Amino acid sequence: MEPGLPDLLETERPRLISGLLGRFAINMMHGFGAWQGMMITGSRAGRMLEAGSRVYFESAFATRRNFTRLIIGTPVWRMEQHEAVLTGAAECFAHDHSARFSAAT
Numbered sequence: 001m002e003p004g005l006p007d008l009l010e011t012e013r014p015r016l017i018s019g020l021l022g023r024f025a026i027n028m029m030h031g032f033g034a035w036q037g038m039m040i041t042g043s044r045a046g047r048m049l050e051a052g053s054r055v056y057f058e059s060a061f062a063t064r065r066n067f068t069r070l071i072i073g074t075p076v077w078r079m080e081q082h083e084a085v086l087t088g089a090a091e092c093f094a095h096d097h098s099a100r101f102s103a104a105t
Helices: 013-032 043-048 051-062 068-072 084-096 098-104
Strands: 038-041 076-079
Touching (some): 013 038
Parallel strands (some): 038 076
16 A cells, blocks of 8 residues: 655655644634643554654644734643543543532442
């Protein structure tokens, strides 16, 4: 199976993919108004955001002109935990309902 862009040099592939992820992330942040931060998960995202490629992600993420002040202050995290969303939801549920659970025991 040939890669999707056969003319692209293998050394340029991480730059392109990280840049695309950065543009996608900033567009999603704008679309949903996620000014409190963004979490990017998954094994592929981890490979896309490795140390050498992170700079390409950040430059694509920060180049959006609209709401520049908000973008600069918005944190972006790379989560490498298995089932991070489910674990986070369970922690949030336990925190929100801890008073009810402790009163019932």
